[in-house]
Structure formats: structure tokens, C-alpha cells
């Protein structure tokens with residue numbers, strides 16, 4: 260079909276990995292499988308305005324973040340367009356205006372690449388749907404959106420669906436793939452319903468190590484093979500944990516995964532310490548709190564100093580009191596973000 264111009268808007272969430280993706284092969288293929296909770300409140304809203312142009316030999320687009328032109332985002336999007344061009348052959352036929360806004364503060368240390376790339380991938384899928392003569396099924400739409408998002412930023416492929424998404428081939432999950440994320444296909448116990456994620460903003464600065472550099476450090480890493488094997492085992496263990504609702508076992512896997520991710524960075528060459536003193540203060544406080552109260556609160560970390568607190572919804576009040584009484588002093592400007600697991604991306 261011929262389409263001259265129009266616009267489409269999608270909102271896509273961030274996600275927090277329980278089993279971490281760290282290390283990749285060519286073409287954004289993960290070195291190990293991962294699984295994440297899709298978040299609800301932390302998301303990116305992107306409007307893609309497209310207008311047909313006369314020539315089709317270059318990519319043409321402008322990017323705006325919260326209404327302001329952002330030329331610094333262009334190289335990343337240019338790379339993304341180059342990678343996906345063979346799957347979206349119409350890209351050079353249009354000029355795009357990409358307007359994006361995040362519900363979380365830009366410099367909060369929360370990566371916007373997962374939610375941003377998935378929102379953009381979904382907008383482009385909508386355009387593909389408009390241009391296509393054939394009927395596009397919802398299954399194809401979601402799977403290809405995840406496939407494209409992966410080529411923008413690996414973990415973005417886990418930001419299309421909710422509320423638990425697995426990515427990377429794993430022998431216990433027959434529908435899993437290295438090419439796109441899949442909705443977790445097995446039973447999940449009610450203990451995980453409305454699970455909470457409160458993000459303590461310990462350091463809002465720019466990332467010290469970009470994730471592409473970080474993934475690269477797993478090449479020739481002395482512990483790489485063992486780590487990749489462990490990720491497979493931890494994902495197998497989580498399948499049983501999700502079924503039985505065993506929160507003690509859940510905590511062990513999730514905290515160990517977070518510390519292992521950081522251990523990989525501390526033992527690579529060059530080596531990095533991405534935690535801050537306050538990250539460790541928080542972890543110690545959580546452990547003390549848990550042993551004195553029997554709470555099921557645990558932490559996880561991304562490739563930075565911020566701490567994600569994961570806990571069952573029935574502990575919300577107590578945990579928020581604990582945060583306000585004991586943890587808020589370790590947050591930059593006392594800043595934290597309350598979120599919980601969510602259902603995935605939406606068209607606006």
C-alpha cells in the first residue's frame with residue numbers, strides 16, 4: 260500500500276533482569292539466556308511521525324527528547340536503522356520525526372535503552388503493518404517487534420510483553436529463542452503477583468562503562484564459560500521457584516545473579532567496580548532487615564550503582580517504612596522510584 264504520512268505512538272516499559280544477560284556474540288546474540296520482570300511505571304512513550312520523501316538513498320530522521328532536539332541520540336538510532344534495514348526495507352522511503360519521553364528522570368542512572376528501543380521498534384512495526392498488503396498476526400507483530408528491539412539494545416527485546424519474559428535458548432523452555440524474547444510460558448505462583456520493585460537512585464551519573472563495552476569484556480574472560488553455564492542452571496531453578504512460590508530460593512538466585520554480574524566486571528581486563536559505597540551500605544541493611552524480620556525483601560543490580568528492591572506486594576507498607584527510615588539516606592537527593600511488575604507495551 261502507499262502511505263504518504265501519519266504518526267503512531269507506543270509506550271513501552273523498562274525491565275529488570277533476574278537472571279542477567281552479560282556477554283554477547285555477533286548480531287546481538289546473547290551468550291546466555293536471561294529472564295526479567297517487565298516494569299509498569301518506568302517507561303518510554305515514543306511518537307513516530309513519518310512522511311514520504313522523494314529520494315531513498317539515506318536515512319533521514321530527527322530525534323526529540325521531552326520536546327528538545329537531541330542530536331546526541333542520532334548515532335545510536337542510525338546504527339539501529341542500519342541493522343534493521345534488511346528487515347524493514349521501507350526505512351529510507353520516509354523522513355521520521357521521533358519524539359520520545361521517559362516517565363523516569365533522564366539522568367537517573369536508569370537505562371532508557373530497553374524501553375526506548377522497544378517503543379521505537381513497535382512504532383516501526385505499526386508502519387510495516389500499514390504498508391503491508393497481507394494481514395499481520397498479533398503473534399508476528401510482537402515477535403518481530405522484539406526481534407527488532409534486540410538489534411537496538413539486547414535487553415530491549417524483553418520489553419514488549421509482560422510480566423515475565425525469557426530471552427535466549429534454554430533447554431527447559433522450548434519456545435525460547437536467541438532472536439527475540441518470549442512471554443514466560445509456565446505457571447507462576449500467586450506469591451509473585453504484583454511483585455514490587457523500588458529503585459534506589461544511588462548514583463544518577465552517566466554510566467562508567469557502556470553496556471556494549473561491558474558485554475565485550477566477557478570475550479576471553481577467565482570465568483566466562485562457568486558463568487554462562489550458571490545462568491542456564493539459575494534459569495532452570497527459577498522455573499521450579501516460580502511454580503512453587505518459594506521466595507527464600509528466589510532471593511538466593513536473584514541476589515547471587517546481581518553479585519555475579521558485578522563480579523564479572525571486577526574480574527575482567529580492564530576491571531571495573533560499578534558499585535558505590537552506598538550500594539554496599541544498602542545491601543548490608545537489607546540483609547540485617549531480612550534476618551531480623553523474616554521479610555522476603557531482596558535486591559538486584561544492573562550494570563551500575565543503583566539498587567532495585569524486589570519484594571511481595573503484601574510487604575509494601577513495611578518495606579516503604581524501612582526505606583524511609585533507613586535507606587533513603589543512601590540515595591542521591593533522597594530519590595527513589597516505586598514500581599511493580601507490569602503487563603507490557605501499549606499502543607496509545
Ligand code: PMV
Pocket residue numbers: 275276278279280281293370372412413414415470471520561562
Ligand atoms: O541491553 P544491554 O546491551 O544494555 O545490556 C543490559 C545488560 C544488563 O542490564 C546488565 C542485564 C540484563 O539482562 O538486563
